[in-house]
Amino acid sequence: KNEVEQSPQNLTAQEGEFITINCSYSVGISALHWLQQHPGGGIVSLFMLSSGKKKHGRLIATINIQEKHSSLHITASHPRDSAVYICAVSPVGGGSQGNLIFGKGTKLSVKP
Amino acid sequence: DVKVTQSSRYLVKRTGEKVFLECVQDMDHENMFWYRQDPGLGLRLIYFSYDVKMKEKGDIPEGYSVSREKKERFSLILESASTNQTSMYLCASSLAGQAPYQPQHFGDGTRLSIL
Numbered sequence: 001k002n003e004v005e006q007s008p009q010n011l012t013a014q015e016g017e018f019i020t021i022n023c024s025y026s027v028g029i030s031a032l033h034w035l036q037q038h039p040g041g042g043i044v045s046l047f048m049l050s051s052g053k054k055k056h057g058r059l060i061a062t063i064n065i066q067e068k069h070s071s072l073h074i075t076a077s078h079p080r081d082s083a084v085y086i087c088a089v090s091p092v093g094g095g096s097q098g099n100l101i102f103g104k105g106t107k108l109s110v111k112p
Numbered sequence: 113d114v115k116v117t118q119s120s121r122y123l124v125k126r127t128g129e130k131v132f133l134e135c136v137q138d139m140d141h142e143n144m145f146w147y148r149q150d151p152g153l154g155l156r157l158i159y160f161s162y163d164v165k166m167k168e169k170g171d172i173p174e175g176y177s178v179s180r181e182k183k184e185r186f187s188l189i190l191e192s193a194s195t196n197q198t199s200m201y202l203c204a205s206s207l208a209g210q211a212p213y214q215p216q217h218f219g220d221g222t223r224l225s226i227l
Contacts, residue, residue, distance in 0.1 A: 030212030041121075041200060041221030048215055086155070090212035100216065104154035 003027050006087050006103035013110050019074040021106045023087030026068065033100065034061050034072050035086040043086070046072075077110045084108070115139070118203050118219035125226055131190040133222055135203030142208035144186035145216065146170075146178060149200040161186055162208060193226045200224075 004025045013019050023032070034046040047054050047061040049070070054061050058077075063070040074081055087103040119134035137144065145160045147170075157170030159178040167178050175197060179187045186205075190197055200223050204216040 033215065035218075041202070041223070043202065043204075043218035043221075045215035045217070048213060050213070088155075099157065099160065102155040104152065 002104070003101050004087055004089055004103040006085075006106050008106060009104070011106060011108045013077050013108070015078060015110055015112050017077050017110075019077050019081075019108065019110075021072045021085050021087075021108070023070045023072070023103055024068060025070075025087075025089050025101075027089065027101065028092040029089040030092055031090045032063055032070050033088045033090070034070075035088060037084040037086060037105070039083070046085075074108075079110045079112050082109050116203055116205055116217050116219040118201075118222050120222050121220060123222055123224045125193050125224065127193060127195060127226060129190075129193045131193050131224070131226075133188040133190075133201055133203075133224070135186045135188070135205075135219055136184050137205040137217070138184065139205070139217070140183065141205035141217070142183075143206045144180065145204040145206075146176075146186065146188045147202045147204065148172070149202055149221070155202065158188065195226050198224060198226045
């Protein structure tokens, strides 16, 4: 079983819809990261969180440490949000290198 | 802004060739990472380095080696390229301090095809 599971694997939405991507993990963590990868390959870090909730523009990330679960929400989705969204965790005891354990990603396609 | 630069976006090589993938970061980061990304498998760590001349194996080091002679540069070497090494390769870097809470900064990736 993978230590970081994302759902759904693929998601198609209409422009303007509210989107939720889920991430569950089975290890103790120091922090959880949400990453975005656009077609073409480059990956950018969206959020790092270890508790509660963070918001940046139309993106909201939440984490429930007790339930070992995080969600990424996109409000008023737009075609430019089409990308692969990757959940990654910094495991406890990951050392000074900051190694991450990655989920397999959720491919989001927003249709106009 | 942190800039992580990978030397090539696309690369085509032949089986048996020695292949070098170069990565340079401009923010004095201690940690550097090489990943490969394959459909359905996500990102997998090949090697990482936490200091000059220091390296550690990741999850899938077989068939690869690395070199870090300068802090800003981390090279991935395919000693004798094989077709199963056709993949997207991504380099990343991060600060060492408060490591779990530091984001990794990624390059744009190199799509490598081995024929």
